[in-house]
Amino acid sequence: MSLPSDNTLIACDHVSWRRDGTQVLQDVSFTIAPGEIVTLIGPNGAGKTSLVNLVIGLAQPGSGRVWRRPKLRLGYMPQHLRFDSTLPLSVERFLRLATQDRAALNLYCERLGVSALLSKQLQSLSGGELQRVLLTRAVLRRPQLLVLDEPTQGVDVLGQADLYRQIAELRDELGCGVLMVSHDLHLVMAKTDTVICLNRHICCHGAPESVARHPEYLQLFGKQAEAIAVYTHHHDHAHDLHGDVVKPHPHHDHSNCTHP
């Protein structure tokens, strides 16, 4: 591939990855630019977390190449924190592992609504509170790339929309790229620049509007997608969309798919 331009944070080039002899990812290529929100969607077992692990360097590709901008500063928000409850740790101490800058700490704790949690013990937090703390921590690293693995786990529906809005705001403010894994199709579609629909390989890839109309996307997400397509495409011709969405077996080219 040609060398990634200056305006690239991550470039995956024909990446494949196997685990215990099973092909998890095949021939995946995409890039992330500064200021771009890229959302990975796909069914369970599609390899979303594996792809994230490749991007952040926790795993190495079996073939192909993952290029990272040299000295890329990553802010990673894991799906779970694997801490043991025997380790006593306050939220404040946890956040100070990410930064020594007290002013920044206070600023972002205020913004992301975790100030009231600072003196609490980490293991006493609810799922939603912990997600916010983890996001704050990732942001405190002043990342060039924010990587969020299912950021809204354990967050109620109202909180989810709020969280996605804040992620988009943080992107504007920090100018960072965002790579995010998500299940909340309709919420994500509204706040993302690029959607990658993954099912071991990239089924389709592009702006939310085009992905939402893509036959493979519709096949993967079926009924759920129907509502979303309408939601995100109220500006489109309802007639066209309707025709695309309700068709039970849309005609499309499956030549690049290996799944049944």
Place this chain on the structure above:
Amino acid sequence: MIPEFLVYALLCGLGVALVAGPLGAFVVWRRLAYFGDTLAHSALLGAALGVMLEIHPLLAVAATSLVIAVALVALQTQPQLASDTLLGILSHGTLALGLVCASLVADTRIDLWGLLFGDLLTASHADLIAIYAVAAVVLLVLWIFWRPLVFATLDETLAQVEGVPTARLRLLLMALIALVVALAMKVVGVLLITALLIIPAATSRRFSRSPEIMAVGAALLGMGAVIGGLCFSYWVDTPAGPSIVLTASLLFAFSLLLPARS
């Protein structure tokens, strides 16, 4: 007037408890209790090898424990067996080998009872210097690497993503535990070493809101157990090592009666 042997015993015990506290906290946080046990059991093999090869026991035990620790890390890459199974194999394999080696060496040169349950009351001036020298090194290393160690203990994946060399830190921690096992063998013996690591730390957990408080608390509680245990041992004429561990256990039991913080 306190007899001289008791002064040495007390100072040696306090030195080991001082370093066993913070390290024991890591053993508790990382669920390494069984790992500590394995190293402790292999210490008997180390002591026997030390006598056979005429090496200083502390050195022989520390070296053996290090080899076992590295062997374990290498074995853990085997996906077919869980680590507690591997630990069980290493633990009892080395204990058996140690007992066999000990019986092969002319029996007068090995005090099996002392190895198994400690012989703190025979601690010498040389032991005292060795214990404090090693304890100082271990504490210094812990001090320097405290932050990354706590971070990697909290969540190894997150730490790794942010550039913390987690694999090397794990090895470092295992090496430190191996060293402290070698020290603690003199105090409480092979069979009770893990107790000295985990009981004070577990007691301290109930009253701690930060890792530092838990580590310092564990050191203080361990030192308290050494003082209490030695006094008991002196007055009632019981073996020193078990008396110390018993005191630590009683402190833990007593702590359950107090309201926990956090």
